[in-house]
Amino acid sequence: MADQQRHKSEDTLLEARGVEVRFKGHAVLSGANVVVRAGEIVTLIGPNGAGKTTLVRAMLGLVKPDSGTVTRRSGLSIGYMPQRVVINPALPLTVKRFLQLGVPGKMFGFSKKVVDVAAILDEVGAAHVATSPMQSISGGEMQRVMLARALLREPDVLVLDEPVQGVDITGQAELYRLIHGIRKRRGVGVLMVSHDLHVVMAQTDHVVCLNRHVCCAGHPEAVSRHPEFVALFGDEVASALAVYAHHHDHHHDLEGHVVENEHQHGEGCDHDHG
Amino acid sequence: MIMDDFMTRAALAGIAVALVAGPLGAFVVWRRMAYFGGALSHTALLGVALGFLTGVQPELGVAFVVIAAAMMLSGLHGVRGLSLDTLLGIVAHAALALGLIVTAMLEGVRIDLMGYLFGDILAVGWEDVALIWAGTVLILLLLRHVWHSLLSATVHADLARVEGVNVGRTEFMYTMLLAVVVALAMKVVGILLVTSLLVIPAAAARSSARTPEAMAFAAAVLGAVSVGAGLWASYTYDAPAGPAIVVAASLLFVVSLIKR
Numbered sequence: 119m120a121d122q123q124r125h126k127s128e129d130t131l132l133e134a135r136g137v138e139v140r141f142k143g144h145a146v147l148s149g150a151n152v153v154v155r156a157g158e159i160v161t162l163i164g165p166n167g168a169g170k171t172t173l174v175r176a177m178l179g180l181v182k183p184d185s186g187t188v189t190r191r192s193g194l195s196i197g198y199m200p201q202r203v204v205i206n207p208a209l210p211l212t213v214k215r216f217l218q219l220g221v222p223g224k225m226f227g228f229s230k231k232v233v234d235v236a237a238i239l240d241e242v243g244a245a246h247v248a249t250s251p252m253q254s255i256s257g258g259e260m261q262r263v264m265l266a267r268a269l270l271r272e273p274d275v276l277v278l279d280e281p282v283q284g285v286d287i288t289g290q291a292e293l294y295r296l297i298h299g300i301r302k303r304r305g306v307g308v309l310m311v312s313h314d315l316h317v318v319m320a321q322t323d324h325v326v327c328l329n330r331h332v333c334c335a336g337h338p339e340a341v342s343r344h345p346e347f348v349a350l351f352g353d354e355v356a357s358a359l360a361v362y363a364h365h366h367d368h369h370h371d372l373e374g375h376v377v378e379n380e381h382q383h384g385e386g387c388d389h390d391h392g
Numbered sequence: 393m394i395m396d397d398f399m400t401r402a403a404l405a406g407i408a409v410a411l412v413a414g415p416l417g418a419f420v421v422w423r424r425m426a427y428f429g430g431a432l433s434h435t436a437l438l439g440v441a442l443g444f445l446t447g448v449q450p451e452l453g454v455a456f457v458v459i460a461a462a463m464m465l466s467g468l469h470g471v472r473g474l475s476l477d478t479l480l481g482i483v484a485h486a487a488l489a490l491g492l493i494v495t496a497m498l499e500g501v502r503i504d505l506m507g508y509l510f511g512d513i514l515a516v517g518w519e520d521v522a523l524i525w526a527g528t529v530l531i532l533l534l535l536r537h538v539w540h541s542l543l544s545a546t547v548h549a550d551l552a553r554v555e556g557v558n559v560g561r562t563e564f565m566y567t568m569l570l571a572v573v574v575a576l577a578m579k580v581v582g583i584l585l586v587t588s589l590l591v592i593p594a595a596a597a598r599s600s601a602r603t604p605e606a607m608a609f610a611a612a613v614l615g616a617v618s619v620g621a622g623l624w625a626s627y628t629y630d631a632p633a634g635p636a637i638v639v640a641a642s643l644l645f646v647v648s649l650i651k652r
Contacts, residue, residue, distance in 0.1 A: 178554050198554040205547060209422045210601045219544045220555055271555065 129155040131194055131275045131307045132177055136186035139172050147172050149331050150186070152309070154275055159301060159308040161318045164328035165350065170311045171201065173328065174279050177309065194275065197268030197306075201279040203260065205252045213239070213255065213263050214248045220267045233270060242266045242296060258289035265296070275307040276300070282314065290314065294321060315351070402513045402633065403623055404521045408528040409573075409580045410589065410615030415535060415608035416573050417590035417615075418597070419566060422546050422604075426591050427480040428465060433574045433586035434484035435461040437491025440508055444501050445494075451523075455575045461487070462571040466563070488583070511582035511634030514626070520579065527576050531569050538565050543604055580619070581634040588638045593618060596645040614644050 131154050138148040147169035154160050162170045175181040177188050178198060190196075205211060217235045239245045244262040247255050255263065261281055268276055281297065282290040294317050301308055312318050318325060319338040326335040327347050334344035341347050420429050436454045443453025461483075468479060495503050504512065516524075535542075541562040544552040553559050570590075577586045593615035594607065601607035622637030 175550075178550075180550055180553055196554060198551060200548060200550050203548055203551075206422055206424065208595075208598055209547070210598065210603055210607050211547065212602065215603060216547065219540070219547060220551070222556075267551070277554075 129157075131156055131191050132196075132309065133189045134173065134177050134183075134186065135189070137173065137176050137183045137188065138185045139169070139176055139181055140184045145184075145330070147176070147328075147330055150176075150328070151332060151335075152177070152326050154307040154309045156274070156307050157301065157305045158323045159298075159310060159321070160324045160326065161322040162309070162311045162326050162328055163313070163315065163318055164333070167330075168328040169330050170328055171279055174277060174309065174311060178277060191274070195271050195273045197271055197273030197276045199261075199264045199268045199276070199278045199281055201311075202283055203264060207253050211252045212249050213244070213252060216252050216263065217267055217270060220270045222271060235266075235270070238266045238269050239263070241269065241300075243292075257284035258286070258293070261285055261289075261293055262296070265293075265300075269300070269304075273306060275309065278308065278310045280311050280313065282312075290317075398514055399623060399627060401516050401518060401521050403620065405516045405524045406513055406580050406619035406623065406637065407616045408521075408524045409577050410593065410619045411612045412528045412531045412535075412573055413577055413589045414593050414597070414610075414612030414615045415532070416566075416570055417592075417594040418604070418608040418611050419542065419546065420570070420587075420590045421594045421598070425570075426587060427477045427484075429570065429574065429590050430587045431465060431480040431484040431487070432458055432461055432571060433578065433583050435487040435491070436574065436578050436583045436586075437495060437508060438487055439575075440503065441491055441494040441498060444498055444503070451575065451579075454578060455572065458575050459568060459571045462567045466567045507582070508578070509582050509584050510632060511578070511580050511585065511637075513580045513623075513633045513637075516579060524576055524579065527572060531572060534565065534569060538562050542566055581637055585634055585638050588641065589615065592638070592641040592645050596641065596648040599648045599651065615641065618644060 132152075133154070134150055134152045137150040139146055146167075150169070150173050152160060152162070152173065162173060164170055172181060176183050178196065179188065205216075214235055217239070218233075221233045221235075236245065236248065239248055242262040242265045244259055244266060247259050247263065252260075252263070261284070265278075265281070268278070276297075278297065282293050285293060294314075297308065297310070298321060300306065310322075319342055322338050324336065325338045325341045327333040327341055327344070327350065329346075329350055333346035333350060334341050336344075420426055435457055439454035439457030440450045441453070442457055443450035446453065465480070465483065468476065492505075495505065507515065541552070541557045541559075542565075544555070544557050545559045545562050549559050573590070574586050577589050581589050594611040596614050597607045597610035601610055618637050618641035621640035621643075623633060625631050625636040625640065626633040
């Protein structure tokens with residue numbers, strides 16, 4: 119497939135090979151191969167129950183694969199953004215304190231390595247909520263704060279499970295732009311689960327289409343024409359996406375507006391609609 | 393008011409338990425484990441019976457049974473479409489009923505059932521006071537040791553795991569600490585009211601707290617105040633001490649709601 123642009127194997131940060139996970143005897147995922155390399159965005163797509171989150175959890179070491187292997191480059195630091203975090207209202211926790219929980223070093227709350235939490239909040243455009251309780255911030259702010267927590271450990275790879283869930287459409291576009299900006303600035307690898315096929319096709323280097331196994335994988339353009347992809351998402355979606363992928367100067371967001379494409383995104387992430 | 397000796401002992405014991413029940417109770421509230429704590433405490437009567445049966449101290453029997461129950465219950469999830477709170481409700485009352493039957497059938501022993509069920513704080517001796525304080529200090533030190541990991545695991549277990557926290561070990565440690573506190577608190581308010589000493593001061597501390605540490609500290613203080621107020625009411629109006637402490641804590645909770 120259109121894999122020629124992919125980097126060499128020494129850039130490999132995180133790799134799943136032939137991963138199979140069973141729940142109560144049923145394989146919910148089998149034969150899954152995914153490689154995440156430095157500076158590259160890999161997106162997992164697929165219908166609900168396709169095993170996307172399971173694969174992510176296996177690659178994070180949260181689930182032990184029943185067969186197959188997950189390898190990490192030695193000393194790999196992972197920034198993880200889980201799906202839909204809800205904090206118990208009974209727990210008084212400001213955004214800043216929440217972030218400090220993720221700071222490496224394990225002693226009692228106070229005597230810790232100094233990490234510039236404020237600067238990282240600024241980087242994700244959430245500086246204004248630093249002293250707010252976690253339960254009072256909006257969905258978009260929550261996702262930014264989670265992203266900040268993932269960045270705290272200076273990760274080599276970001277693992278983002280549906281990073282725009284619970285965020286309105288304009289907020290979604292901003293979040294994706296933010297993620298692209300981070301990839302560019304920090305040169306991290308990104309493994310992302312997403313439902314937003316338009317964004318995936320326009321802004322991803324490598325797509326893995328899952329439906330309990332890997333249906334197809336490769337460059338977005340190639341994947342969108344793959345018969346298994348077409349069977350999974352339907353003719354119309356597939357052909358629409360193929361058209362988007364061909365127009366490299368722009369693509370459309372969910373409201374149909376023209377959005378400038380990848381090479382301009384780096385500059386676009388400064389404005390903040392918090 | 394002139395404090396009689398037994399009142400001094402009761403206050404010292406009660407305050408020690410409150411100081412440790414506050415912070416651990418805050419975690420009970422944050423982790424939504426009120427039913428878990430209730431189920432644990434209800435198994436305690438079986439421990440009393442076991443203590444008498446085997447001839448060891450009832451307190452040891454209680455500690456043993458409650459810790460064993462904690463280990464079994466912490467692995468429990470919903471089964472066959474029934475949620476965990478339902479299962480815990482079943483375990484709690486089955487264990488209590490069993491405990492009542494076994495204690496009733498013990499031959500040649502007269503057990504002060506009311507004392508175990510509703511607390512017997514006015515009867516604690518200096519040895520008990522020393523034991524309770526030693527337990528309190530030990531538990532607080534251990535809690536301090538796991539505080540950061542436990543808080544992180546409470547906020548989001550998977551995130552904590554990815555960040556390198558040994559969540560399983562941390563939660564096991566917390567469960568053990570909780571079991572020991574349940575055994576200690578039983579002395580003060582009794583089997584049926586143990587959960588209240590964990591949950592009510594922590595809940596009352598919520599509205600004024602801005603950080604987890606502040607809430608844990610406030611819960612300890614409010615618990616200690618409840619013990620003082622309850623004992624005073626008990627001394628002055630001859631009310632039963634354990635229930636008086638729980639009522640005092642509940643009043644503080646109501647006040648905290650109004651102040652909000």
